[in-house]
Amino acid sequence: MKVNMNQIAIYPGSFDPVTNGHLDIIKRAAKLYDHLIIAVASNMEKKTPLFTIDERINMLREVCSNLPNVEVDSFKGLLVDYAKKRSASTLVKGLRAVSDFEYELQMALTNRKLNPDVETIFMMTAFRYIYLSSSIVKQVALVGGNTDGMVPPLVAEKLIQKAKELGRE
Numbered sequence: 001m002k003v004n005m006n007q008i009a010i011y012p013g014s015f016d017p018v019t020n021g022h023l024d025i026i027k028r029a030a031k032l033y034d035h036l037i038i039a040v041a042s043n044m045e046k047k048t049p050l051f052t053i054d055e056r057i058n059m060l061r062e063v064c065s066n067l068p069n070v071e072v073d074s075f076k077g078l079l080v081d082y083a084k085k086r087s088a089s090t091l092v093k094g095l096r097a098v099s100d101f102e103y104e105l106q107m108a109l110t111n112r113k114l115n116p117d118v119e120t121i122f123m124m125t126a127f128r129y130i131y132l133s134s135s136i137v138k139q140v141a142l143v144g145g146n147t148d149g150m151v152p153p154l155v156a157e158k159l160i161q162k163a164k165e166l167g168r169e
């Protein structure tokens with residue numbers, strides 16, 4: 001019997017690009033919630049993205065096309081406001097090495113202060129993805145390295161194309 005009335009969760013991030021670490025969290029979270037919204041941040045304080053927001057969304061949509069309860073969307077502004085708009089009560093975050101903890105704790109506490117009705121849930125990375133990040137994948141790809149096993153094949157191809165476009169290969 002389901003006792004939780006609200007089973008919509010949001011998995012936010014920059015996904016520049018989606019990695020196998022993200023995908024592992026997506027697949028596991030999709031089993032826990034009726035509906036999982038992957039929310040691609042379009043106003044990032046991080047460095048200039050390699051992929052445009054549309055490219056990031058399209059890659060996510062393709063790699064999640066076999067997951068019927070997963071939706072890919074983008075958001076601007078406060079994440080808790082977006083969660084409210086989408087009637088989601090849960091934010092899913094992935095945790096890798098200890099280094100993620102401090103930042104994620106700060107974000108979770110800030111989001112709770114902004115809206116106490118939105119809860120942040122942490123999922124531990126699969127051990128094999130503990131050191132995998134979009135940044136490391138980009139660093140490898142842009143100098144012509146092989147990203148197989150780090151990202152889905154479709155993303156690996158897009159990274160090769162991007163490296164060519166940028167004339168670094």
Ligand code: ADP
Pocket residue numbers: 012013014015016019020021022025092093094095096100124125126129130131132133134135
């Ligand atoms: P990155 O840190 O790789 O640039 P994002 O900002 O897109 O990634 O991260 C979105 C979410 O995915 C965050 O909660 C982040 O902790 C989580 N995440 C990223 N990489 C992994 C991984 N390898 N394993 C588990 N969670 C991850």
